[in-house]
Structure formats: C-alpha cells, structure tokens
Amino acid sequence: IIEPPTQMDTKQSVKNTLSDFSLEAHDLYLNESVPYLDTPPDPLQFYRDWIGPNKPCIIRNAFSHWPALSRWTPDYLREKVGSKVISVAVTPNGYADAVAGDRFVMPEERRMTFSSMLDIIEGKVQASGVFYVQKQSSNLLEELPELTEDVERHIPWMSTALGKLPDAVNFWLGESNAVTSMHKDHYENLYCVVSGQKDFLLLPPTDRPFIPYGLYQPAVYHQRDDGEFEVVDENDSEKVPWIPLDPLDPDLERFPQYRQARPICCSVKAGEMLFLPSLWFHHVRQSHGCIAVNFWYDMEYDIKYNYFQLLEALSGVSTLV
Structure with missing residues (x-):
C-alpha cells in the first residue's frame, strides 16, 4: 500500500523543487558579478542581451553628455533651486520604508527648501534624524x-528598446x-x-524562495x-507585505532559508548607470551627499x-508549517 504524501512531505518537495529552480538559473544564465558595458548600447542589442534575459549591468559613458555631471555642485544647486520647497524623508535611523519590530514604518515627509537640505548635507546645520530626498513620484x-535642462527626460535608446x-x-x-531596505519593483x-x-x-x-516576507501594520515616523521620534500607526490602512531581513546582517537563525540566497554586490560610481531589471530584489546604500537620477520604465x-x-x-506554500 502506497501511503499518500503528508502535508510535510509536500512542503519539503516544493522546497526542494524551488531550490533546484534557483540553482539552475544561476548555472544557466545568471552572472556571478554585474558586468560592465563601456558604451551606450544599441536598443535592439540591449533588449536581447539584458532586458529580455532580465540581467543587470553597469553602463559607462551612457550619460557623459549631461551638463549635470559638472554643474551639480552645492553652489549651483543653491542658485538654481535653493528656494524651491521639496519633499524630504526624515527618519531617526536612516531606514525609511522598512520593518521596525512589528511595524512597517514609513518616513516623516517634511517640506523644506532645497537650500535647507543642502545645509544639512554640508554640515552647516545640525539636525536630529536622517534626511533623504527620495520621493518616488x-x-x-x-x-x-529647473534641473531637467541638465539631464534628459528619458534615455533615448531605452525608450526605443521598450517602445x-x-x-x-x-x-x-x-x-x-540613509538606507533603502531590500525590496523589488515592477x-x-x-x-x-x-x-x-x-x-x-x-x-x-x-532567489525569491529564500527571501522572507511578513505582513506588517503600516505606520509613520x-x-x-x-x-524625539515616535511611531504613529496608520490604522485605516491594510497590512503591508515586506521583507524583515537585513541582507548586510541576516539573522540566519530566524531566517535559515536565506543561507541559500546568492547576493551580488556592486558599486555604481559617478558617471555610471546601473540597469536594474524588473523584479530584482535590491538593498541600497550611498556615500554622503550622493546625487542620482533614475528612470522607471x-x-x-x-x-x-x-x-x-x-x-x-x-x-x-514552502514556508507553511
């Protein structure tokens, strides 16, 4: 008599299949490090080599013609947009949009002039909290x-590749x-x-099978x-699915499955462009006062x-008990 599989047998079978799935992806097409391209790509070639296969790369000389690379000094930015009021994310610890205890905590959105933000970055003003211009709208x-004349409103070869x-x-x-906690984007x-x-x-x-998720009550600093900072619950909001793990210091006792993950680390320097494909998980840090522009397609x-x-x-299913 053949015994029917138990729930535990099914769970283990799914876990094994997902582990094999990830290993096969690494063996077949994923790189062990992020490759570099030395010049802006041909649109069709870029689609075939990177967008279609869903693989990241770093592109040099892709926006060397932008005036921003030489213009965007603190003095220039003060003169150009110093009086503009912008949205700045403020947190006690640098972690905006991140799990803190049993909450998914978002930053306080503070309205302030660009010059006031530069005063904090340059150390001219001491402020409690961590400040980050990161509004993603x-x-x-x-x-x-006023700064768009120093950059491009889109990347022509990418717009052509994607139509x-x-x-x-x-x-x-x-x-x-200021740290961006691990997440993915579409x-x-x-x-x-x-x-x-x-x-x-x-x-x-x-590597999704090895990345833990939880459902958290949303709150705001x-x-x-x-x-002092307090955490204020957003009681009318639905719970938020988010990753509680810090990939720089993973709690492997709590999240043992993360041992199977194979992260890739890369540094993107001034004048370089990272192609970060859709659905890739990413965690981001930066040098002090780093300025970046990104394009979401x-x-x-x-x-x-x-x-x-x-x-x-x-x-x-694989994490059900």
Whole structure:
C-alpha cells in the first residue's frame, strides 16, 4: 500500500523543487558579478542581451553628455533651486520604508527648501534624524523641473528598446546613513549616479524562495517638539507585505532559508548607470551627499511576470508549517 504524501512531505518537495529552480538559473544564465558595458548600447542589442534575459549591468559613458555631471555642485544647486520647497524623508535611523519590530514604518515627509537640505548635507546645520530626498513620484519633473535642462527626460535608446517613455524620473540626494531596505519593483530601472557612489546588494527573482516576507501594520515616523521620534500607526490602512531581513546582517537563525540566497554586490560610481531589471530584489546604500537620477520604465506584464507570480505563490506554500 502506497501511503499518500503528508502535508510535510509536500512542503519539503516544493522546497526542494524551488531550490533546484534557483540553482539552475544561476548555472544557466545568471552572472556571478554585474558586468560592465563601456558604451551606450544599441536598443535592439540591449533588449536581447539584458532586458529580455532580465540581467543587470553597469553602463559607462551612457550619460557623459549631461551638463549635470559638472554643474551639480552645492553652489549651483543653491542658485538654481535653493528656494524651491521639496519633499524630504526624515527618519531617526536612516531606514525609511522598512520593518521596525512589528511595524512597517514609513518616513516623516517634511517640506523644506532645497537650500535647507543642502545645509544639512554640508554640515552647516545640525539636525536630529536622517534626511533623504527620495520621493518616488517623478519628483525631478514635478518638484525640480529647473534641473531637467541638465539631464534628459528619458534615455533615448531605452525608450526605443521598450517602445515607451519612462513612468517616472526621480531625483535622489541623501546622507550616508540613509538606507533603502531590500525590496523589488515592477520597473525596468536605469539608475544614474551623478556624484558620489551607490552600493547595491542584488538578488535575482529566482532567489525569491529564500527571501522572507511578513505582513506588517503600516505606520509613520513623527518627530515630536522635543526632537524625539515616535511611531504613529496608520490604522485605516491594510497590512503591508515586506521583507524583515537585513541582507548586510541576516539573522540566519530566524531566517535559515536565506543561507541559500546568492547576493551580488556592486558599486555604481559617478558617471555610471546601473540597469536594474524588473523584479530584482535590491538593498541600497550611498556615500554622503550622493546625487542620482533614475528612470522607471514600467515592465511588461507578460509570461515572465506570470511565472514570478507562480514563484511567489509556491514560496508561500514552502514556508507553511
């Protein structure tokens, strides 16, 4: 008599299959490091070599013609947009949009002039908290249109490759202890470092089975009049799925499956562009005062997305007790 498989047998079978799935992806097509391209690519070639296979690369000399590379000094930015009021994310510890205890905590969104932000970056003003210009709603075009003449509103060869314009063009400026917690986006992302350096930790979508998720009550940091930060729940909001693991210091006792993940680390320096494919998990740090511009092109919701949704569902099954 053949005994039917138990729930535990099924769970283990799914876990084994997902582990083999990830290993095969690494063996077949994923690189062990992020490759470099020395020149801007031909649109069709870029689609065939990088967008289609969903592989990251760093492109040199892709925006060397931007005036921003030489113009965007603190003095120039003060003169050009110093009086503009912009949205700045403020947190007590540099972690915006991240899990803190049993909450998913978002930053306090503070309105302040660009000059006030530069005062903090340059150390002219001491402020409690960590400040980061990171508003991801095309803030370059919406809040700082005066700077668009120093860059491009889209990347022509990428727009040709995808047959569309970007959904958003974002401006980033922050302190060195401002960290972007690990997450994924449904965009094809071209990330251009204008000054300083960004450090990325990347994980491919096929490593999803090893990346833990939880559901968290959303909340927002609020700085009180005495300078201390409190966490204020957003009671009317649904719980947020997010990754509780810090990939720089993973708690492997709590998340033993992460041992099987194979992260790739890369540094993107001034004048370099990272192609970060859709659905890749990423964690980001930066040098102090780093300035970057990124272009989000919406991904195609094709069979690749369909497969990832299946992988998400199976990853959830594999962690059931």
